[in-house]
Amino acid sequence: MLKNLASIPIRVLVTGSRGKSSLVRLLQAGLCALGIPSWGRITGVLPREISPAGERFIERTSGGHVEEMRWWLEQVPEEAGAVVLENSAVAPELQGLAGRWMSPSLVVWTNARADHQEAWGPGASDAERVLLQGIPDRVPVAAAPELLESGFVREELARKRCSLEGSFEGGLCTRDYTSGNLSLACLALSMLGLDPAFARKAMESLPPDIADFxxxxxxxxxxxxxxxxxxxxxxxxxxxxxxxxxxxxxxxxxxxxxxxxxxxxxxxxxxxxxxxxxxxxxxxxxxxxxxxxxxxxxxxxxxxxxxxxxxxxxxxxxxxxxxxxxxxxxxx
CATH class of the missing domain: 3.90.190.20 (Mur ligase, C-terminal domain)
Incomplete structure (x- = not known):
């Protein structure tokens, strides 16, 4: 783990094929609503940092690179009570870097759908195999309901000694992407020992992101x-x-x-x-x-x-x- 993160008690790594940026935004807003100063990073076409002060774009001089995650983590201030990072690695052999740098207290896994076929392979099972490489051993995992249906995912997480939860009472665990994201964010907060009821209004009031449906x-x-x-x-x-x-x-x-x-x-x-x-x-x-x-x-x-x-x-x-x-x- 990077030295500057050692004093930050809540460190959340978000992984998956789709929906990672949405979960980072929801969790950062929810944590701040609970009085925990939180910093988040989302990537994609427009990489951004989200903090209690608002949103700022991360300017790149060239294309995205996995080292950007480490660079950003090193910039998180000491007063942060939580850090939420989207794992932006694509190559299978690089999946584990984010977990190594931040030593997450929780992993949030959105889904595993066929994507990045050139690097991962053609199917959803290939996505599961690659994304599992980015989950450190002995770290609890909050997962979307569809992942609990995969015997391979359950077996591999058990082998890693990762506890797995995928439902939340009072949430909306559906395959509708907006309610599903909110439910997963509520589950994550609950697994962190926090009460999502107080954060839900802040998360629900978030406006759509740039490329949201x-x-x-x-x-x-x-x-x-x-x-x-x-x-x-x-x-x-x-x-x-x-x-x-x-x-x-x-x-x-x-x-x-x-x-x-x-x-x-x-x-x-x-x-x-x-x-x-x-x-x-x-x-x-x-x-x-x-x-x-x-x-x-x-x-x-x-x-x-x-x-x-x-x-x-x-x-x-x-x-x-x-x-x-x-x-x-x-x-x-």
């Missing part, structure tokens, strides 16, 4: 912004929550050249629906994209696409043109 209206048209749903299971859950008809909806997939297998994973789900139109934007893929119309978009182009009463479901990746579009329309 939401409906964005543009001159009568609606964009269902699911760009941060990087796996087909998450995208399917969000799509199902809308109640929209596919034949009245334009499917927009934003592609990244460095994530070619992500598009391959999405294709069966995309092709299972009779969309009004299928659009492929971003870095153009060369294979497996029959049935799509390829479009070049920027933030203004996305706004124009949504106008005129259209319904658009956007998914795949938030990096690129969706990000400035969403930043301009950030809530809160």
């Amino acid at each position: 939401r409906l964005v209206e543009v001159d009568g048209g609606l964009l269902a912004s699911a760009f941060s749903a990087n796996d087909p299971e998450s995208a399917a859950l969000l799509w199902g929550s809308l109640g929209w008809k596919a034949e009245e909806t334009v499917l927009l997939y934003n592609h990244r050249r460095d994530r070619p297998m992500r598009l391959m994973a999405f294709l069966p789900w995309i092709r299972s629906w009779a969309w009004k139109e299928r659009l492929l934007a971003g870095d153009f893929a060369l294979r497996g994209t029959s049935g799509f119309r390829r479009v070049k978009l920027n933030a203004e182009g996305l706004a124009a696409l949504v106008r005129s009463g259209r319904r658009v479901f956007g998914c795949g990746n938030v990096a690129g043109f969706p990000l400035p579009f969403l930043l301009e329309r950030r809530v809160g």
